[in-house]
Amino acid sequence: MKLNTLTLASALTLLKSKEIKLADLYSDIQKEISAKNPQLNIFLAVDELAQAKAEKNLNKPLMGLPVAVKDNFLTKDLVTTASSKVLKDFHPPYESTVTAKLKNAGVVIIGKTNMDAWAHGSSTETSDFGPTKNPRNSGYLPGGSSGGSAAAVAADMCLGAIGSETAGSTRQPSAWCGVVGFKPTYGRVSRAGVVAMGSSLDSPGPIGKTVEDCAIILNFLAGQDRYDATTSPLPVPDYTKNFTRGVKGLKIGICYTDLANLDPEVIRSVKHAGTIFGRLGAEVELIPVSEKFEKDKILDPEYAVGVYTVVQRGEVSSNLARYDGIRFGNDRSFFGDEAKRRIMLGTFTLSTGYADKYYVRAQQVRNLYIRNFQNLFEKYDLLISPTSAGFAQKLGATADNPMYGEIEDKLLEPSSLSGLTGINVPCFHDDKTNLYLGLNITGNYFNEEKVLKAAYAFEHELKINSWLKNE
Amino acid sequence: MKKVNFTPQHVKKISALAQIPVTSEEENKLAAGFNKVIGVVDELFNVDVKDVVPVSQVTGLTNITRADEIDSERTFTQAEALSNAKRTHNGFFAVNQVIDKNE
Numbered sequence: 001m002k003l004n005t006l007t008l009a010s011a012l013t014l015l016k017s018k019e020i021k022l023a024d025l026y027s028d029i030q031k032e033i034s035a036k037n038p039q040l041n042i043f044l045a046v047d048e049l050a051q052a053k054a055e056k057n058l059n060k061p062l063m064g065l066p067v068a069v070k071d072n073f074l075t076k077d078l079v080t081t082a083s084s085k086v087l088k089d090f091h092p093p094y095e096s097t098v099t100a101k102l103k104n105a106g107v108v109i110i111g112k113t114n115m116d117a118w119a120h121g122s123s124t125e126t127s128d129f130g131p132t133k134n135p136r137n138s139g140y141l142p143g144g145s146s147g148g149s150a151a152a153v154a155a156d157m158c159l160g161a162i163g164s165e166t167a168g169s170t171r172q173p174s175a176w177c178g179v180v181g182f183k184p185t186y187g188r189v190s191r192a193g194v195v196a197m198g199s200s201l202d203s204p205g206p207i208g209k210t211v212e213d214c215a216i217i218l219n220f221l222a223g224q225d226r227y228d229a230t231t232s233p234l235p236v237p238d239y240t241k242n243f244t245r246g247v248k249g250l251k252i253g254i255c256y257t258d259l260a261n262l263d264p265e266v267i268r269s270v271k272h273a274g275t276i277f278g279r280l281g282a283e284v285e286l287i288p289v290s291e292k293f294e295k296d297k298i299l300d301p302e303y304a305v306g307v308y309t310v311v312q313r314g315e316v317s318s319n320l321a322r323y324d325g326i327r328f329g330n331d332r333s334f335f336g337d338e339a340k341r342r343i344m345l346g347t348f349t350l351s352t353g354y355a356d357k358y359y360v361r362a363q364q365v366r367n368l369y370i371r372n373f374q375n376l377f378e379k380y381d382l383l384i385s386p387t388s389a390g391f392a393q394k395l396g397a398t399a400d401n402p403m404y405g406e407i408e409d410k411l412l413e414p415s416s417l418s419g420l421t422g423i424n425v426p427c428f429h430d431d432k433t434n435l436y437l438g439l440n441i442t443g444n445y446f447n448e449e450k451v452l453k454a455a456y457a458f459e460h461e462l463k464i465n466s467w468l469k470n471e
Numbered sequence: 472m473k474k475v476n477f478t479p480q481h482v483k484k485i486s487a488l489a490q491i492p493v494t495s496e497e498e499n500k501l502a503a504g505f506n507k508v509i510g511v512v513d514e515l516f517n518v519d520v521k522d523v524v525p526v527s528q529v530t531g532l533t534n535i536t537r538a539d540e541i542d543s544e545r546t547f548t549q550a551e552a553l554s555n556a557k558r559t560h561n562g563f564f565a566v567n568q569v570i571d572k573n574e
Contacts, residue, residue: 200527226537233532292519306514326556326564327555332491345505363525403507418529
């Protein structure tokens with residue numbers, strides 16, 4: 001078998017028992033990248049010295065295994081561009097905390113993955129270096145903004161990947177590529193050294209072939225960081241200890257299946273997920289949507305689009321002010337259209353006379369969503385919902401649509417704006433198109449373990465994961 | 472709440488504030504785009520937010536400080552600091568002239 005098709009967990013086991021060699025694993029990985037990357041455009045930069053680095057890390061916990069990293073994480077030894085021409089040829093003089101932690105754990109960063117430029121998008125089509133194609137079906141988009149990372153996992157070009165989520169950017173491409181994508185609670189994983197986008201929202205997280213793989217990686221990412229004052233001082237549990245415990249006795253609410261414009265298969269497969277959880281011993285209920293804040297109902301995600309638009313663009317306009325071409329990068333004329341639009345709109349909504357109207361109002365509605373979730377989590381342990389309104393869309397879908405990303409991510413914006421944790425697990429596979437649908441499982445703050453337990457139980461009951469089938 | 476209608480003049484002002492260079496052709500296109508976006512944002516005013524406090528962060532953390540000490544792991548040498556600059560001069564960053572010679 002080709003060793004690049006192993007899961008991270010299996011590779012660790014087989015390396016420890018010496019049944020496989022790192023050299024052979026890297027040979028298979030590099031063959032896959034050489035063969036398919038030119039067409040799929042997943043990696044912007046590949047480390048040619050990866051295998052040599054791997055051999056030196058065999059005695060560390062993650063044993064030199066190859067992980068792909070989204071190109072908004074600063075890496076000292078690889079060019080970091082955030083998929084923007086502004087940062088073309090930018091060689092970071094320092095390392096992000098996430099990649100430093102991965103390296104300390106013995107990971108080798110096989111390459112930097114393509115993304116929507118500055119993470120402004122949900123398709124990876126707005127990269128300044130061309131779109132990434134969905135490895136499941138190359139006429140389709142991988143989703144975004146962590147499209148390259150999700151695609152790298154789906155294409156077996158790595159054994160795991162790192163993405164970042166501001167409003168769906170880890171979970172949505174994971175759904176479209178048929179892989180597992182984990183968004184930790186905001187503040188659980190350090191943002192130090194991540195190209196800043198929405199500072200009150202950005203949440204780095206793992207993308208993997210299985211739930212177990214994500215749990216393994218998360219263990220090395222989580223924790224307070226003295227370089228990121230928004231990281232939580234809460235202790236980090238061992239995420240690999242309890243994820244097989246099951247969902248018996250948990251109370252789970254099904255959300256958003258009563259919204260308009262959902263693919264019928266999305267509704268069916270999410271409700272079916274509810275049935276599965278019931279079978280596994282959880283108490284499952286449908287939570288109806290409401291257009292206003294109502295106890296025990298979930299607030300319509302429609303308003304989250306407006307909130308996210310204002311908050312994110314405001315924070316972006318501030319964060320991208322540093323790119324003046326003086327100390328690093330190219331000047332501001334190198335910004336792509338989407339970046340220009342977002343910076344300008346953000347500047348507008350924060351400007352005198354308008355900040356009080358738009359920005360403050362957005363932060364009030366944001367609080368409404370937070371309060372809504374807190375009310376629901378008094379009753380429920382977890383909330384399940386569709387990750388995306390439909391299957392991956394075709395290449396070209398984003399053209400001329402300034403609100404594409406926001407509308408696409410509507411189902412994930414409420415939980416992202418609230419800073420909650422969530423995971424995408426594949427819940428349906430279309431044999432004709434080879435495309436997937438994903439189930440989103442949202443948990444309350446710092447309930448990563450509960451989310452992982454439910455995701456693992458679901459994954460092993462549904463049995464559509466192609467990597468688990470092979471083992 | 473008065474509805475905002477973006478004109479190319481508006482866009483020109485915002486372009487100056489945001490330091491984003493735009494052509495006059497782009498001004499028209501952007502104005503139309505912004506009107507579309509603000510149309511969506513305006514839906515926020517349909518929600519009842521009486522007595523709802525605006526939040527600016529979700530962690531609940533306050534006053535996270537560090538000791539006022541130099542962390543040598545984070546300081547750059549001058550060479551490192553200049554390593555990505557397109558224009559340097561004698562160990563300085565070079566910038567466009569901002570002061571009129573006659574002032």
